[in-house]
Amino acid sequence: MEYLLNSEEMKRCDLTTIEKIGMPSMVLMERAALSVIEELASFDLTKVLIVCGSGNNGADGYAVARLLHLQKIAVDILFIGNEQKRSPENNQQKKIAEYYGVKSVKDIEINQYTTIIDALFGIGLSRPLSGKYAEVITKINQMNVEVLSVDVPSGISADNGKVMGCGIKATKTVTFAFNKVGLVLYPGAAYAGMVKVKDIGITEAGFEEEFPKVYSYTIEDLAKIPKRNPYSNKGTYGKILVIAGSKNMSGAAYFSAKAAYRMGVGLVRIVTPEENRQIIQSLLPEAIVTTYQKKQLDGDWLMDAINWASVIVIGPGMGGSEEAHYLLSKVLSISEVPLVIDADAINILAKEPGLLQHNKQNIILTPHIGEMSRLTDKPISEIAENIIEVAERFAKEKKLTCVLKDARTIVTEGNRGTYVNTSGNDGMATGGTGDVLTGVIAGLLGQGLSVVEAARLGVYIHGLAGDAAAAKKGAYGLLADDVCEAINDVVK
Ligand SMILES: NC(=O)C1=CN([C@@H]2O[C@H](COP(=O)(O)OP(=O)(O)OC[C@H]3O[C@@H](n4cnc5c(N)ncnc54)[C@H](OP(=O)(O)O)[C@@H]3O)[C@@H](O)[C@H]2O)[C@@H](O)CC1
Numbered sequence: 001m002e003y004l005l006n007s008e009e010m011k012r013c014d015l016t017t018i019e020k021i022g023m024p025s026m027v028l029m030e031r032a033a034l035s036v037i038e039e040l041a042s043f044d045l046t047k048v049l050i051v052c053g054s055g056n057n058g059a060d061g062y063a064v065a066r067l068l069h070l071q072k073i074a075v076d077i078l079f080i081g082n083e084q085k086r087s088p089e090n091n092q093q094k095k096i097a098e099y100y101g102v103k104s105v106k107d108i109e110i111n112q113y114t115t116i117i118d119a120l121f122g123i124g125l126s127r128p129l130s131g132k133y134a135e136v137i138t139k140i141n142q143m144n145v146e147v148l149s150v151d152v153p154s155g156i157s158a159d160n161g162k163v164m165g166c167g168i169k170a171t172k173t174v175t176f177a178f179n180k181v182g183l184v185l186y187p188g189a190a191y192a193g194m195v196k197v198k199d200i201g202i203t204e205a206g207f208e209e210e211f212p213k214v215y216s217y218t219i220e221d222l223a224k225i226p227k228r229n230p231y232s233n234k235g236t237y238g239k240i241l242v243i244a245g246s247k248n249m250s251g252a253a254y255f256s257a258k259a260a261y262r263m264g265v266g267l268v269r270i271v272t273p274e275e276n277r278q279i280i281q282s283l284l285p286e287a288i289v290t291t292y293q294k295k296q297l298d299g300d301w302l303m304d305a306i307n308w309a310s311v312i313v314i315g316p317g318m319g320g321s322e323e324a325h326y327l328l329s330k331v332l333s334i335s336e337v338p339l340v341i342d343a344d345a346i347n348i349l350a351k352e353p354g355l356l357q358h359n360k361q362n363i364i365l366t367p368h369i370g371e372m373s374r375l376t377d378k379p380i381s382e383i384a385e386n387i388i389e390v391a392e393r394f395a396k397e398k399k400l401t402c403v404l405k406d407a408r409t410i411v412t413e414g415n416r417g418t419y420v421n422t423s424g425n426d427g428m429a430t431g432g433t434g435d436v437l438t439g440v441i442a443g444l445l446g447q448g449l450s451v452v453e454a455a456r457l458g459v460y461i462h463g464l465a466g467d468a469a470a471a472k473k474g475a476y477g478l479l480a481d482d483v484c485e486a487i488n489d490v491v492k
């Protein structure tokens, strides 16, 4: 697990480390500068320009300049800011750098530098950039030169990845102590380039029990996958009911069911229109298939199926027909088991929010941004820009676990910690991958994980499977089936 901090949390951690624990600010800064030097190994250091602001990010820049200069590397400093506003550390680092003879310049000469180090603004950026700051950032972005950003690319909000007027497009960002939300969410993630988190002596002790709210998973979190039991049978790992598909739309049911099997489930039953029976039985003979005819939903079969299940997936490829509506309302009113509600079932809920009045603790809703826009009546751009807040508010209001799918999928119950997913790739933006995700989550629910844990881990594993598939086949032609097949490269 990796914490993702906002600037307020990072500042509090800095302050506790300095003032309560007693680690001197200049010691932390020296380690920060040394960690930047380490990460410069792959850059062309024939001639380096360090652009410094007036805060402590700029102070880091002066320290890096001095360390490079003492290694006999040609380095210039360009200060952009207000002399009167220099922080105490900035003044001190400037004085030390000048003592050793580091050269300052007044402007950037194009084509002179092989590397630029961006130490204009870090976590102290507090408003949009304009004037001389915007001019220098635009100029750097136009130069054909590698850029290392110190802590955060200048102009990017560490809180949410938004571009504050304009932002440095870095090759690499060396960030200190902990990763930041704004380096993981887009567009910040794209501006940051490769992100390296470096230890500079600030630890979790600096949180003083008030832990950061947002986090992501790392490969160690795969240990959360439930262990297999040697005395098990096929019912031990869950009985998954997949209510999916509509006339001549069988793929979604297939992907969901197959992904649940790949995730380790022993029994999957698909409820789908009669027209899909043959194709599903030939594609996935392992599945139990229960079919219904148009306008013939009465009878005990549906109750039997709902009562049989330990987990229900509803929605993929289901369409918005009368039958789909009936199935969703029945499941919502009768079922007591964990539910994964996706795709067309979400669109039905958007039209009829009353269906979601419930007292259950066990619903996972998996909208993508377009579906969330329909659910909340908010424009897509507003959701994309405030993805964490929108997901949290929705989950809290509707009392469920929200999986808001985007390049960085968010998983949240609304009030406790919020998960931001970092696995996966753009090749996965293709039909059917969402159905695979519902199957993976259902598979984990079937094996006994809590609702929110199954959602988080499911999203993480799904992304890793996409990465494994892209590593084999490339991202361009990736198919949902490739992602499904690659689940077992991740879950061995
Ligand atoms: N000892 C430590 O604490 C450690 C700190 N470390 C380093 O310090 C960094 C944080 O330093 P920081 O807090 O000084 O903030 P920083 O990002 O330099 O910017 C603040 C300055 O920018 C200004 N400003 C803001 N927005 C602006 C705008 N739009 N346009 C113009 N000006 C604007 C703001 O001015 P003001 O808002 O007051 O007008 C202020 O002068 C952190 O990222 C890490 O690199 C590490 O070395 C580890 C140890």
Ligand SMILES: [K+]
Pocket: 057, 118, 119, 120, 121, 122, 149, 150, 151, 152, 153, 154
């Ligand atoms: K910076």
